[in-house]
Amino acid sequence: MSRKSFRQALNEAMRQEMERDPSVILLGEDIAGGMGAKGKQDAWGDVLGASKGLLPKFGRERIYDTPISESAFIGAAAGAAINGLRPVAQLMFVDFVGVCGDQIINQIAKFRYMFGGKATTPLVIRTLFGAGTRAASQHSQCLYPVFAHIPGLKVVIPSSPYEAKGLMIQSIQDDDPVIFFEHKAMYDDTEEVPDEPYTIPLGKAKIVREGGDVTIVAIGRMVQFANKAAEALQKNGIACTVIDPRTVSPFDFDTVLKSVRQTGRLVVVDEASPRCNIATDIAAQAAQQAFGALRAPIRMVTPPHTPVPFAPELEDLYIPSVAKIEAAATEAVRYAA
Amino acid sequence: MQLSREALTVAYTQMRTIREFEERVHKEFATGKIPGFVHLYAGEETSAVGVCMHLNGVDYITSTHRGHGHCIGKGCDVDGMMKEIFGRQGGLCKGKGGSMHIADVGKGMLGANGIVGGGPPLACGAALAAKQRKTNGIAVAFFGDGAFNQGTTLEAMNFASVYQLPVFFVLEDNGYAESTSSDWSIGGHNPVLRARGFGIPGDRVDGHDFFAVYRAANEAIGRIRAGEGPQFLHIEFTRYYGHFEGDAMTYRPPGEVAEERNFLDCLAFFRARVTSGGLLDGAQLDGIDRDTVSRIDAAVAAAKAAPPPAAEELTTDVYKNY
Numbered sequence: 001m002s003r004k005s006f007r008q009a010l011n012e013a014m015r016q017e018m019e020r021d022p023s024v025i026l027l028g029e030d031i032a033g034g035m036g037a038k039g040k041q042d043a044w045g046d047v048l049g050a051s052k053g054l055l056p057k058f059g060r061e062r063i064y065d066t067p068i069s070e071s072a073f074i075g076a077a078a079g080a081a082i083n084g085l086r087p088v089a090q091l092m093f094v095d096f097v098g099v100c101g102d103q104i105i106n107q108i109a110k111f112r113y114m115f116g117g118k119a120t121t122p123l124v125i126r127t128l129f130g131a132g133t134r135a136a137s138q139h140s141q142c143l144y145p146v147f148a149h150i151p152g153l154k155v156v157i158p159s160s161p162y163e164a165k166g167l168m169i170q171s172i173q174d175d176d177p178v179i180f181f182e183h184k185a186m187y188d189d190t191e192e193v194p195d196e197p198y199t200i201p202l203g204k205a206k207i208v209r210e211g212g213d214v215t216i217v218a219i220g221r222m223v224q225f226a227n228k229a230a231e232a233l234q235k236n237g238i239a240c241t242v243i244d245p246r247t248v249s250p251f252d253f254d255t256v257l258k259s260v261r262q263t264g265r266l267v268v269v270d271e272a273s274p275r276c277n278i279a280t281d282i283a284a285q286a287a288q289q290a291f292g293a294l295r296a297p298i299r300m301v302t303p304p305h306t307p308v309p310f311a312p313e314l315e316d317l318y319i320p321s322v323a324k325i326e327a328a329a330t331e332a333v334r335y336a337a
Numbered sequence: 338m339q340l341s342r343e344a345l346t347v348a349y350t351q352m353r354t355i356r357e358f359e360e361r362v363h364k365e366f367a368t369g370k371i372p373g374f375v376h377l378y379a380g381e382e383t384s385a386v387g388v389c390m391h392l393n394g395v396d397y398i399t400s401t402h403r404g405h406g407h408c409i410g411k412g413c414d415v416d417g418m419m420k421e422i423f424g425r426q427g428g429l430c431k432g433k434g435g436s437m438h439i440a441d442v443g444k445g446m447l448g449a450n451g452i453v454g455g456g457p458p459l460a461c462g463a464a465l466a467a468k469q470r471k472t473n474g475i476a477v478a479f480f481g482d483g484a485f486n487q488g489t490t491l492e493a494m495n496f497a498s499v500y501q502l503p504v505f506f507v508l509e510d511n512g513y514a515e516s517t518s519s520d521w522s523i524g525g526h527n528p529v530l531r532a533r534g535f536g537i538p539g540d541r542v543d544g545h546d547f548f549a550v551y552r553a554a555n556e557a558i559g560r561i562r563a564g565e566g567p568q569f570l571h572i573e574f575t576r577y578y579g580h581f582e583g584d585a586m587t588y589r590p591p592g593e594v595a596e597e598r599n600f601l602d603c604l605a606f607f608r609a610r611v612t613s614g615g616l617l618d619g620a621q622l623d624g625i626d627r628d629t630v631s632r633i634d635a636a637v638a639a640a641k642a643a644p645p646p647a648a649e650e651l652t653t654d655v656y657k658n659y
Binding site: 029034069095096135137304306311317 | 372373433435437450451452453454455484486487488513516517518519520521522585586587588589590593645648650655
């Protein structure tokens with residue numbers, strides 16, 4: 001056990017799985033860096049350095065730096081996955097799914113069903129997402145609702161370094177295609193992470209803290225924000241349960257609904273655009289299955305229905321804030337019909 | 338082909354403006370004043386200027402993540418550009434796009450692009466519109482060696498070929514797609530041959546030589562305007578900075594950039610050529626250099642003094658009507 005960053009946790013997960021299982025390979029743009037160039041190899045270790053150091057250890061036989069051809073290498077990863085390998089492909093930023101959407105949406109997600117259960121696609125697509133780095137409209141989206149919408153894909157969103165390592169190892173060992181979302185603003189976050197390999201099951205939410213007044217479900221980086229809000233609310237006498245779903249497909253509705261039945265109030269925090277996102281999905285489930293328990297309208301804390309702006313002042317307004325979560329939870333608790 | 342003194346002056350001023358703009362953005366970025374991702378065009382000035390000097394108000398360009406040079410080449414206002422890059426009011430995109438999405442549609446500059454290979458299909462559409470509306474306009478798709486391996490680019494080349502669209506495909510090969518060498522990543526190692534495979538004639542030029550680029554662009558654009566369909570140009574040079582600002586460039590051999598700057602710099606080459614040929618004198622060029630520094634100084638000062646976008650701007654411009 002030692003303090004590790006989100007980046008180091010991912011690195012360790014990939015390294016340990018590559019050591020354990022020779023069928024694990026990595027593909028992606030600049031995942032080592034310097035391919036064909038005359039300077040240093042392993043120059044980048046992917047754009048944010050999560051796979052750095054793996055090239056010297058495992059070599060070009062298992063680490064494929066690719067041309068900028070997302071359709072080709074994501075599709076190739078899938079083709080390799082149904083033929084005996086366990087590829088971990090990096091789609092550098094999830095926004096780039098616009099380039100290779102067919103391979104993921106129409107091919108990878110459908111193999112098993114279309115082929116009558118005769119194909120198994122053990123593939124992980126790692127991808128960076130999220131606002132907060134001034135990367136503007138084409139490098140900041142939270143497209144996980146798009147993937148959660150597609151039957152056949154699993155969608156994993158770790159909320160901390162500990163979560164990242166355990167969920168990554170599980171995702172690599174999983175026999176279904178997993179889209180693994182890494183929030184780029186969390187890469188330097190640190191916490192205690194075990195040195196040995198461990199797994200966190202997909203589809204099992206984590207109750208991060210328990211309180212009887214209101215249930216806050218938050219996704220990815222928003223779990224940290226929800227925790228901060230819960231700490232502040234505690235001082236005002238409002239006790240929050242904070243739930244981290246860990247995976248949005250499958251989704252652990254049981255844990256969320258059980259908590260909602262206890263608190264009677266639900267706040268959902270989602271960094272994705274507000275229409276047809278995970279927050280609306282959770283709210284719909286709660287309304288259908290826990291209507292009788294609800295003591296206040298369900299509140300959603302999301303960005304506005306706009307692309308992600310560039311100017312820092314606008315982007316800071318765009319991202320759901322701790323203050324907005326506090327306000328939503330307070331409104332829910334103070335609601336009187 | 339002999340350029341007039343006026344044309345030479347324009348060429349030098351434009352290239353110097355791009356260089357000064359980029360060197361200054363590099364410095365300002367290092368102080369933390371510029372948010373986000375910035376990709377600099379220094380070292381590649383011959384392409385934007387050598388191509389765009391043949392364009393006019395009815396023509397379009399699509400650009401890349403490395404788009405500042407294309408903006409300047411197509412006549413975008415440097416004050417508005419600088420404000421955009423700083424994320425301020427008065428920016429070309431109201432501070433909403435930033436360096437990676439800088440655009441001025443009114444000037445025919447259809448945008449830098451955060452998606453590698455995002456531009457070439459758009460250029461086909463702009464060309465299609467120009468052809469259908471009989472404006473005599475053409476479209477230039479500037480793209481990098483990385484984008485040359487994207488399906489979007491290859492599909493766009495085929496599309497332009499089958500419809501014989503007035504598109505000029507300009508491959509700006511600066512040697513590296515992010516950290517990956519273009520010598521490795523372009524299968525077949527012969528971009529001109531690849532273009533010919535689509536039925537698109539093309540040429541390769543040394544991008545350090547403005548005159549070579551200018552001449553090749555002139556010929557290609559002349560053929561496009563004469564109705565001969567899409568054309569291709571492979572321009573080879575290097576970038577002076579990293580893929581993005583902050584990239585340590587360890588994948589490049591030590592001294593590579595210094596060597597380029599010292600022995601192959603396009604501005605130094607241009608200066609030597611025009612002064613030795615008696616076309617322009619050194620004092621004139623020095624004057625342009627000084628004016629350019631003042632102009633960029635003023636743009637930076639204005640950008641720093643400009644207020645950030647108002648909070649209401651967050652939710653405007655998503656739709657025309659909603």
